[in-house]
Amino acid sequence: xxxxxxxxxxxxxxxxxxxxSIPGYSNFIAPAARTLKRGIMWGSIGVGETIFEKFQxxxxxxxxxxxxxxxxxxxxxxxxxDATGLSIPSVCGSLHGKLPLSHPDPKIREEGLAGLKVTLExxxxxxxxxxxxxxxxxxxxxxxxxxxxxxxxxIRKVIPLAEKLNVNIAIENVWNNFLLSxxxxxxxxxxxxxxxxxxxxxxxxxxxxxxxxxxxxxxxxRIAKVHIKEFSRKIADTQGKSAGFKVNxxxxxxxxxxxxxxxxxxxxxxxxxxxxxxxxxxxxLKDLCDRLKNIQAS
Numbered sequence: 001x002x003x004x005x006x007x008x009x010x011x012x013x014x015x016x017x018x019x020x021s022i023p024g025y026s027n028f029i030a031p032a033a034r035t036l037k038r039g040i041m042w043g044s045i046g047v048g049e050t051i052f053e054k055f056q057x058x059x060x061x062x063x064x065x066x067x068x069x070x071x072x073x074x075x076x077x078x079x080x081x082d083a084t085g086l087s088i089p090s091v092c093g094s095l096h097g098k099l100p101l102s103h104p105d106p107k108i109r110e111e112g113l114a115g116l117k118v119t120l121e122x123x124x125x126x127x128x129x130x131x132x133x134x135x136x137x138x139x140x141x142x143x144x145x146x147x148x149x150x151x152x153x154x155i156r157k158v159i160p161l162a163e164k165l166n167v168n169i170a171i172e173n174v175w176n177n178f179l180l181s182x183x184x185x186x187x188x189x190x191x192x193x194x195x196x197x198x199x200x201x202x203x204x205x206x207x208x209x210x211x212x213x214x215x216x217x218x219x220x221x222r223i224a225k226v227h228i229k230e231f232s233r234k235i236a237d238t239q240g241k242s243a244g245f246k247v248n249x250x251x252x253x254x255x256x257x258x259x260x261x262x263x264x265x266x267x268x269x270x271x272x273x274x275x276x277x278x279x280x281x282x283x284x285l286k287d288l289c290d291r292l293k294n295i296q297a298s
Contacts, residue, residue, distance in 0.1 A: 034264060036296045038289060039065040039089055039273035041227070046280035055080035061285035062293070067273050068126070069094040070119035077126060088126040089271045090170070090200075090225050093119040093133055101154040102136025102147040102178075113154050116169075120158070123167045130168040130224045132200045135188075138177035147178050152191065162196045170200035170224040173215070175241075180209055182218035189222050198222055202275065203254050204229025208241060212254060216262035223268060227275045228292060230254055249276055249291040257298045272296060 040063045048054035051072065058066050065087035068077055071094050081088055099112035119131045135151035138144050155169065162169050171179070171189060179185045189197055199222045203212040208231070216223065229245070230252040236244030250256060263269075274292055279285040 034260070034296065035269055036263075037064050037087075037089070037271045038292050038296070039063060039067055039087075039271045040279070040285070040288065041067045041092065041273055041275040042069045044274050044276055044279045044288065045285065046277075047282060047285065051076040052080040052083060055084045055086055057282055057285055059084045059086055060282065061279075062289035063274075063285075065089050065271060065273070067092055067132075068122075070115070070122050070131070071095070072122075074122060074125055077122075081126065088123075088128045090128050090130040090132060090273070091119055091123040091126065093131060095119075096134045100134070100136045101151040102138075102142050103150070104142065104146075109150060109154055113157060116154075116158055117161060120162055120165055120167050120169070124165040128167065130170050130198070130200070132172050132225070133169050134174050134176060135171055136176065136178060144178070148188070152188075155192065155197070159192065159194060159196060163194070168196055168198045168224045170198040172200040172227070173202055173205050175205065175208070182210070182215040185215070186219055186222060189219075198224035200225050200227065202227040202229055203259055204231040204245065204252075204275075207231040207233060207244070207253055208236065213258040213262040216259065216266060216268075220266045223266070225270065226263070226268070226272050228272050228295060229275045245277065248278065249274075249288065250294060256295045260296065260298050 040058050045054045045058055048057050055066055067090045068088060069092050093116060095112060095115035099108055099115055101109055101112050103109050116133060123131050135155065136147040138147045173179060173185065179188055185199060189199055199219050201215060201219060201223050206212050206215055230247050230249045231244045231254060232247040232252040233244065235247060272292065274288050276288060279288050
């Protein structure tokens, strides 16, 4: 090996070690081949009475991990995880809709922040490296700039805990009238100036005001996790916006080959987690998993 090649190899190894030291950034070490992991969100497991039964059915369907909601019985979740061998890559906050960090009432914001702290602690207990947070909601009573300022102020308060626990806080794009472009979403994340604040990208939610492959390109390594969800613009136009989600994976308007290429282009090789209806029977769960496999291979 000559000196130039030795130096190149040494720099590459150093960069990989540095990236791996940041929670979730190991997702971006360029793989020899695409090896995206298959997860399913708690709300998409529509069958099973107990926490263990839901984990077991997800396992039988072919999933490799489950994204639970926060504030579940922690011991039961841990038992289900260990009994099934499934991973828990991330935890979705269960209170940010009811107690948004953008609320005009400081007491509500305080309660929402307490809920976020529990979500982070749940994630640490489960071995997850990411929590999903919807930071706020713009409305007739909450202006866009107030949503930005209040949510940022509250998130800053919990960054020390997130860094201590080594758990990412990932902002999700939802229909909350906020962060409506990928450039703005990137700026929102970057202002915190810490890699512990990331983005949880939802492929289906963005279809009403953009194209997921474009968002992925711009957000790049800010993306901590990816939600796989389908959406039909045609159904939304004729039956109402929320009805657009009533379509099977690969039968809507998400261009999955372009999405997968965009993820490849930014070097993402982590979890792709189903957030989709259809999992109300064991057969439905298996169908979701099989469709996810097809998407990953597209």
